[in-house]
Amino acid sequence: MLFNSYAFLFVFLPITWVLFRFACSRHVTDVAIAVLTVASLAFYSYWNPPFVFLILFSILFNYSWGRIIEKSIDRGKSGKAWLYVGVAVNLCLIGYFKYANFIMSNAAWLGGWSWTTRDIFLPLGISFFTFQQIAYLIDCSRGLAKEHAFTHYALFVTFFPQLIAGPIVRYDQIMPQFSRLRTFGLSYRNLAMGVTLLTLGLFKKLVIADTLSPWVAAVFDGSDTVTFFEGWAGALCYTFQIYFDFSGYSDMALGLGRMFNIDLPINFDSPYKATSIIDFWRRWHISLSTFLRDYLYIPLGGSRKGSMRRYANLMTTMLLGGLWHGASWNFVVWGGLHGLFLSINHVFRSVFPRRDGRPSFLSRVLSWGLTFPSVVVAWVFFRATTFSRAWDILGGMFGFNGAVLPPNYMPIAAGRRILEALGVDFYYPFSWGILNPRKELLFIFYCFLAVIVLPNSYEWSKAFFRRKRFRFLWAVVLGGLLGVSVCFLNRISEFLYFQF
Known part of the structure; x- marks a missing residue:
């Protein structure tokens, strides 16, 4: 069930919210939790009902294993052995469904024997709920996840706003909210902020991202030679498409959480305003970058064991972060590029340490001018389905396939009008082609x-509540955005991160 569908917006969401509020009004908080859990499982089973048993197995196993780790610690043991087994089971689960064909096909290529790709259906959200539960087991081994009710844990994993594409939530961010009384009260402020974020997210997905989608496909999924302007137009279209699509989903997730008084972590903080790659990863997919930092980069040693070890840890973390997105070498290359960019960024900072105070405007502009194109170039590998197509597009972007200006480009159009006014026939031998x-x-x-x-x-959304005299105007604007978004609901399309 998609957030951007009639079934979700006009059937599932209103019914779930009314049932939740009814249980809360009767002061039966356990029933309210159960309503959200059952609704979340129904939401997940909408795509492929049999896979609800997979997520139920994952929940039962990890909850039970967390209790085993806790009891081991209570007996004075470290619980590390139990942790390693639990993490291994989760990795085997995601490894089979997501990476089995990738691993076997590469092994067959290296070994020189044949391998027929198996038809393995990828369960939605498996990367997100698996990583979430691996983090939970690690927190149990650190004594950070105290004993709690099974129903709370089940909702922690399955809460439908963030179940399919995040944000990746952690125990200390969500679980305490299931026990506080104000979660079950009626907050008009939370409801208004929730509707605001839901509306903005819908608009970003339906009106902006889905409009960009066919233009991206025309460049990345085609076979025509890509010229300079076509390459940059296609890469920029995808740069904005993935942002508005994924941040739109995250906005809707935060908004839906607020409607049920659950405060989910922010996943995006204007990442394309970043003035360094380090800054970019503090703003882009924050829940994933935080997870990789806390549960992979720091355990590998972080920056504690010298500069060379830091760069190796950065590269390892980003390569695995790229592979997390999908079973393709293109994702690995994308992660490797960001690992390289981060290493260069750290080398630069060590050679030219930052001065106290805010950098000058010119310095920020130059830094952004280096960061943003680097991110755009890396996105080419992320979107392209093959290496050859990625190289074709990059070749066009760097001018190896020619730099044909479009006939409607302003200087050409102006020149054409001048020549026509002088009675000179204007002939433009090139066509823009793809776009x-x-x-x-x-x-x-x-x-x-x-x-x-x-x-x-x-x-x-915060500005909506800042000044009372602007609230009516905000409400009118949001109503208009919601009306426009509803008009685009017939253009059904999945969110890009559903495939990860």
Whole structure:
């Protein structure tokens, strides 16, 4: 069931919210928790009902294993052996469904024997709920996850706003909220903020990301040679598509959580405003970058064992972070590029340490001018389905396939009008080919302004409550955005991160 569907917005969500509020009004908090848990399982089973048994097995196993780790610690033991077994079981689960064909096909290539790809259906959200529960087991081994009710744990894993594509939540972020009384009260502020974030997220997904989608496909899924402007137009379209698609989902997840008085962590903080790759990863997919830092980079040694070890740890972390996104070498290359960028960033900071005070405007502009194109170039490997297509697009972006200007490009159009006024026939021998420049470039420009100049969704939602005299105007604007978004509901499309 998609957030951007009639079934979810006009059937599932209202029924679930009413049942939850009814249980809360009767002061039966356990029933309210049960309502959300059952609704979340029904939400997950909507795509493929048999896979609800997979997530139930994962919940039962990890909850039971967490209790075993806790009892081992209570008996004075470290619990490390139990932790390693629990993590291994989770990795085997995700390894079979997500990476079995990838591992076997590469092993067959190295060994020189044949391998027929198996038809293995990838369960939705398996990367998210598996990593979430691995973090839970690690927290149990550290004594951070205290004893709690099974129903609370089940809701912690299955809570439908973040079940499919995050954010990846941790025990200390969510579990205490299931026990506090104000979670079960009626907060009009939370409800208003929830609807605000849900509306903004819907608009970002339906109106912006889905509009960019066919233009991205025209460049990345085609076979035509890509020229300079086509390459950059396609790469920028995908840069904005993945942001508005994934941040739109995250906004909706935060909004839905607020509607049920659950405060989910922010997953995006204007990442394309970043002035370094380090800054970018503090703003992009924050829950994943935090998970990789706390449960992989730091345990590997972090920066505690010298510079060379730090760079090796960064590269290892980002390579595995890339592989987390999918069973493809393209994702590994994307992660490796970001690992390289991060290492270069740290080397630069060690050679040229930052001075006290805020950097100058020129320094920030130059830093952004280096960071943003690096992110765009790396996205090419993330989106392209093959290495050859990625190289074709990069070749076009770096001018190896020519730099043909579109016929509607302003200087050419102006020159054409001047020549025509003088009675000279104008002939332009080239065509733009893949994209229609006037429409696409204008839309790219608007997207660029939105991500670089405007506040992000969370800042907009907070501004809604900041000044009372603007609330009516905000409500009218949000109502208009919601109305426009509903008009686009017939254009059904999955969120990009559903495939991960």
